[in-house]
Amino acid sequence: MLGECAVRAAGVAMATLSGLVGLMGLGPAQAAAAPARGVQGPVPVEWRACTGEGVPSGMECGALDVPVDWSKPRGKQVRLELVRLPATEPARRIGSVLGIPGGPGANGIDDLKRAAPGLTELRRRFDLVGYRPRTTAWTTTAAEPCWKPGVALRDPRDPRDFEAMAAAMAEAFVACRESDTTGLFAHLDSLSVARDMEAVRRALGEERLSFMANSYGGVAAAAYMRLFPQRIRAMYVDGVVNQTEGWPMVNLVMRAGVERSLERFGAWCAATPACALHGEDAAEVWRELTRDADREPIPVTSEQYGAGELTGWHLRNLGFVPDPGPGHSRWLALAEWVDRARRGDGSGFADYVLGNTQVWAMPVMLAMSCGDGRHYTGWAQLQQYRRDIRKVAPSFPGAAFDQLGCIGWPEPVANRARPLEVRGLPPMLGAGSLEGDFTSTERFIRMVPGSVTVGYDGPGHALYLSGKKCPIAHATAYLTELKLPAAGTVCPAE
Incomplete structure (x- = not known):
C-alpha cells in the first residue's frame, strides 16, 4: 500500500503549479484566496466555475491561504487550492463533506474528480469538497537537493551500519532544508495538515464537518480528532493507517496482511x-x-x-x-x-x-x-x-x-504516536478489504466506542475512490443519516 503510493507520488510530484492553475482556469494573481489569520473570524471562499479537461459538471474552484507555521499565523503562507461539487438538492442540504487524501502527498482534488461518479447519491444532500494539501504543494515546489536520495536503502547489519545510514540521511535532510525557500520542510506533519483542515471548515462557514479519509489520510484524521473533536459531525475512514499505535505496529499489522x-x-x-x-x-x-x-x-x-x-x-x-x-x-x-x-x-x-x-x-x-x-x-x-x-x-x-x-530526521517530531482521547467524538464508520487493509482500519475505528467497520470481501484499497458500490452505499447512509450498519457487515466483491 505505502510503497505503491510512493512510486505513484514520485511520478506525479513533478507536476507543475501551472498544471493546477490550468484546472482552475485562473492565473496565479486571479485565484481567489481567503487568508486564514490565526483565530480571526472566517473569510468565505470565493467560488467560481472550474475549467479544463476531466472536470466534473458543476465543479467549482477556490483557494485558501494558511500559515506555513501555525505558531506564526501572520508569517509566510501556503496556498491550498479547493474544489467543490455543490449539493444537487440544495433545499435538503445537510452540510459539507471534506475529503482527506492519502499518500502522503496525494491530491484531494484528483480524489474528488475520481470519486465523483460514485458519490452522486451522497451529493444530493452534501457539498463535496476536495483540497490540495500542503504536502502536495510541497512536492511541486521542493528544491532540487530534496530529490536526491540520501542513501541506498538496505537492512542495517549492526548498530554501526544503522548509525551510518542515519548520518547519511541527516546530511540529505539538512541539504534539503537549507535549499527550501517555502518554509514547508519542517511543517508537513499531520497536526499542521489538521489545522489546515480546520481553516477550510471555517472558510466554508460550517459549524461542523463530515469527512471521508483514505489511506495515509487516517493520520491527518486522527490529528484532527485530537485537536478539534467538537467540529466533527461524522467521520468515514477507508483503508487508513493507524499511526496512534506507533509505526512498528503499523508495519506489523500491514505485514501480517x-x-x-x-x-x-x-x-x-x-x-x-x-x-x-x-x-x-x-x-x-x-x-x-x-x-x-x-x-x-x-x-x-x-x-x-x-x-x-x-x-x-x-x-x-x-x-x-x-x-x-x-x-x-x-x-x-x-x-x-x-x-x-x-x-x-x-x-x-x-x-x-x-x-x-x-x-x-x-x-x-x-x-x-x-x-x-x-x-x-x-x-x-x-x-x-x-x-x-x-x-x-x-x-x-x-x-x-x-x-x-x-x-x-533533524527536526523535532511534531505529531508523535500516542493514544487518542476519544471523549466527545461521534461513532465512526470504517471500511476495508478483508484481503488487505481491513485490520488496520478496524484498529483505527475501534478507538471510538460504537464505531463499526464494514468488510469488503475482495482486494482493493480506498474503496470509495474506486467506485465500490456497497461500501459507498454504507458510507452514504452513515454520512446522511448518521446510521451505522450492524457490526460484522461484509460487502461482496464487485
Missing part, C-alpha cells in the same frame, strides 16, 4: 494453469527466492533507475504484490517475475524495487511523514521489530523500509 496474501497467491497459483509457477508451491518458491537472494543478490538494471541488486530484503519489502489486480493480472506478472528471478533474471522487479529504494530515501518524500514520527527510535527498537515480525509475518522478516529513511 501481506503474509496472508502470500498464502492466497500460492492457492491461486495452484488452481490456475496460466500461473508460471503452477504445479509448484508458489508461496514456498517465493520464500526460497528471497532466502537465496539474501545469500547472493541478483544484479539488475533499470532504464530509469540505473544498476542495482535485489537482496532478499529488497524483494520482501518491495517486490511482493499483495493485490492480484483485475483478472489477477498482477499475480500473473508476479509469478512470471519470480520464475525468471530464480533463474537469475530479476528484470521484472527492477523498476519497482529500485524505484522505491530511491524514492523512500528522498527528503522530498520523507519530509511529508517524518514529522509524524515515522522512524525507528534506535537500534534497540529495530531489533525488537525484527523479533516481532518473525512471529506475525515469518515470510517477510527484516526492517520496514518506510521507517528507515526517517532515522536521520
Whole structure:
C-alpha cells in the first residue's frame, strides 16, 4: 500500500503549479484566496466555475491561504487550492463533506474528480469538497537537493551500519532544508495538515464537518480528532493507517496482511494453469527466492533507475504484490517475475524495487511523514521489530523500509504516536478489504466506542475512490443519516 503510493507520488510530484492553475482556469494573481489569520473570524471562499479537461459538471474552484507555521499565523503562507461539487438538492442540504487524501502527498482534488461518479447519491444532500494539501504543494515546489536520495536503502547489519545510514540521511535532510525557500520542510506533519483542515471548515462557514479519509489520510484524521473533536459531525475512514499505535505496529499489522496474501497467491497459483509457477508451491518458491537472494543478490538494471541488486530484503519489502489486480493480472506478472528471478533474471522487479529504494530515501518524500514520527527510535527498537515480525509475518522478516529513511530526521517530531482521547467524538464508520487493509482500519475505528467497520470481501484499497458500490452505499447512509450498519457487515466483491 505505502510503497505503491510512493512510486505513484514520485511520478506525479513533478507536476507543475501551472498544471493546477490550468484546472482552475485562473492565473496565479486571479485565484481567489481567503487568508486564514490565526483565530480571526472566517473569510468565505470565493467560488467560481472550474475549467479544463476531466472536470466534473458543476465543479467549482477556490483557494485558501494558511500559515506555513501555525505558531506564526501572520508569517509566510501556503496556498491550498479547493474544489467543490455543490449539493444537487440544495433545499435538503445537510452540510459539507471534506475529503482527506492519502499518500502522503496525494491530491484531494484528483480524489474528488475520481470519486465523483460514485458519490452522486451522497451529493444530493452534501457539498463535496476536495483540497490540495500542503504536502502536495510541497512536492511541486521542493528544491532540487530534496530529490536526491540520501542513501541506498538496505537492512542495517549492526548498530554501526544503522548509525551510518542515519548520518547519511541527516546530511540529505539538512541539504534539503537549507535549499527550501517555502518554509514547508519542517511543517508537513499531520497536526499542521489538521489545522489546515480546520481553516477550510471555517472558510466554508460550517459549524461542523463530515469527512471521508483514505489511506495515509487516517493520520491527518486522527490529528484532527485530537485537536478539534467538537467540529466533527461524522467521520468515514477507508483503508487508513493507524499511526496512534506507533509505526512498528503499523508495519506489523500491514505485514501480517501481506503474509496472508502470500498464502492466497500460492492457492491461486495452484488452481490456475496460466500461473508460471503452477504445479509448484508458489508461496514456498517465493520464500526460497528471497532466502537465496539474501545469500547472493541478483544484479539488475533499470532504464530509469540505473544498476542495482535485489537482496532478499529488497524483494520482501518491495517486490511482493499483495493485490492480484483485475483478472489477477498482477499475480500473473508476479509469478512470471519470480520464475525468471530464480533463474537469475530479476528484470521484472527492477523498476519497482529500485524505484522505491530511491524514492523512500528522498527528503522530498520523507519530509511529508517524518514529522509524524515515522522512524525507528534506535537500534534497540529495530531489533525488537525484527523479533516481532518473525512471529506475525515469518515470510517477510527484516526492517520496514518506510521507517528507515526517517532515522536521520533533524527536526523535532511534531505529531508523535500516542493514544487518542476519544471523549466527545461521534461513532465512526470504517471500511476495508478483508484481503488487505481491513485490520488496520478496524484498529483505527475501534478507538471510538460504537464505531463499526464494514468488510469488503475482495482486494482493493480506498474503496470509495474506486467506485465500490456497497461500501459507498454504507458510507452514504452513515454520512446522511448518521446510521451505522450492524457490526460484522461484509460487502461482496464487485
